[in-house]
Amino acid sequence: MTTQSGAVGDKAAHSETLQFIGGLLLIMALGLNLRPLLASASPLMEDIRMATGLGYGVLAWLTTLPFLCMGAVALASGRLQRLLGESRGIMLSLAAIGAACALRQVSGTGMTLLSTALLGGAGIALIQALVPGLVKRRFGARMPLVMGLYSASLMSGGGLSAWISPRLAELGGWQLGVGIWWVPAVITLVGWFLIFRRRAAPPASVAAIEGVRPWRLKRAWLLALYFGVINAGYSSVVTWLPVYYQELGWSAVAGGQLLAWMTIFQVLAALTMPALAQRQKNADRRWLLAASLTAQLVGYLGFIFMPQSLALLWNAIGGFGLGASFSLGLILALDHLPDARAAGRLAAFMQGFGFMLNAMSPWISGTLREMTGSFISAWALLAVGIAAMLVVTLRFNPKRYARVMQGQAGY
Template sequence: MTTPSSTASRTADHTETLQFVGGVLLIMALGLNLRPLLASASPLMEDIRTATGLGYGVLAWLTTLPFLCMGAVALASGRIARLLGESRGIMLSLGAIGVACALRQAYGTGLTLLSTALLGGAGIALIQALVPGLVKRRFGARMPLVMGLYSASLMSGGGLSAWVSPRIAELGGWQLGVGIWWMPALVTLAGWFLIFRRRAAAPADATAIEGVRPWRLKRAWLLALYFGVINAGYSSVVTWLPVYYQELGRSAVAGGRLLAWMTIFQVLAALTMPAIAQRQKTTDRRWLLAASLIAQLVGYLGFIFMPQSLALWWNAIAGFGLGACFSLGLILALDHLTDARAAGRLAAFMQGFGFMLNALSPWISGILRETTGSFIAAWALLAIGIVTMLVVTLRFSPARYPQVMQSPGQ
């Protein structure tokens, strides 16, 4: 016999499930909008270079500038969030991304491309800085799973735009190919406004927030360096991989297809590795991180020694490593603290300086290409960084987290 209490309980469970699913879908929609500004231009670089007259070193700034913004805005994200509020900050950021893409579609000049890289990069940066703390607070124990879905959607947006943009460009020119991505930003903005505009953030734990000053902690700086190096390959790959394969004789569409193929495995890694992390009885992520780094290393070595004969394999393996490192890197920072807002602050600090390191990667790769006449030196430099970070991974023992997050000397 059904009682009123059991009916109410089922209704509450159903409502909670709908809220969970709706929240996850919106987080994934946010992720989908965070990479088209970067990845859509990559397979069209030769067309852009011909139309604008920009060289490789300047073209690298199309990726470098957004990553610099990601770093700078992430460091100021706490103040920005207090000024605007979480929901308003995210909505403003989506608007900035949409406007940047629309301007690229309307005006195909080098100055427009560079200025919109700054505008869109600022929007991307604030969303990326706010999402980790938001997810840890709203989803609690399900944080690794939701962060995996967010990371997967972020990478899916990059792969989708790399695959679709060259085809759109064949129909309406490169400006349409890089600019059409204002449409999903507008749709996501409308969804966020309808669902989250009235939801107030949970009250802050002032003691926890005030007690954590990341810039005073040696561990926070180590996390920033670690996150920057293990993800540096993404910014170089998304900028130069299609160009590298075009130099080896493939078309722009084929280069974009390879980047999209790589993204499939980034998404798989972003889904599977956090899911494994969620099922772990411990927060020790070292063996997952080591496996991810080794996958990156194998991919870079493949680009150097056998780029043509096993191209799909190297792209798949490198993509898996890149996808896993991004999501696991975020989870690693969030694991260090139990308070959601304090952990979000640490993750924002890590991303801030980490993305500044990422910003240097495509620029250095472009300079190495101009200096040596090949991208081989760029892949070799990334491989050396990965080997170094494999050694650093050994330091992330969860048993020491309470100690290293209290002592500036750890």
């Protein structure tokens, strides 16, 4: 009897391990699909401009529209989740991303590019809004580690697509470079359908979901502002860093390689910092956040004062700070509430307004460049924002989370 019970226990443990690995791989696959729509077009902008006749101002919307979608859809994610369900919402989102990329491959008009930016952006946005709550519910105490792997895969997807797309364009034109990314979206969709189609999320209590109305809580607004500012540098750096170094005399290829170098350290940070958070005995993330923001600040100051002599160093440090800030910002929101659905709703609210700030960041940086004749003013503004958020970080004491989420302790 004991031997039989042990065998049953081993089988159950083995099954649980396989489910964990399968779920983790799917979460990482989701992350890999969330940036190619944006990043694949960046190194091919000149080819796209020549083929479509679109100006630089219009082409900027290929990045801005998805970020605006991320904000708007995240704010409506609660209703969308109730309407579609968690699993169905993710599958429809993957279908939207795949369709957007496929349309770009078969039709290279300016209208197609802009409309697919909206379609794919909506899919990206809904997945990003649903994943935090899904991870907290499915992975429990392993949440920080899994969120780190998800963030790393998200950034890796952007870096890989920016590196691969120009090479594919050399073989089959720019439409192949920006459109081929429907393939991983379809593969992930099939995997999600096969594994999760029968696993509906357990119903959350009405009190858990309806009792948390983020827009009524000062802390939720503070988290939204915090997330937006500490991640605003990502969209500006991706858009303008190669241009900045080209103005300093670097070639376009060298500027792109510098961005790829930065991506390596973003991924490294997204893996290591949440792993450190996983090892913490409490949910106090303040020293990890402070270290991440300090790294960003050092990077921006390096861009301002010594951009040429130690370019690799500043980009490595700044990239590490940017990569860590995204994953830790999501973990910070999820820490505030014990219920997975309610925490996911808070994270979606935070991302909603945060991504809208991110969408404005490249435009503000570009405007400052036109007004001052240099990107130094843009780096300075980002540095000031990070310095302010270092002070705000002190407010995130986990011992106060229960009170502030009940509206009893201000911010």
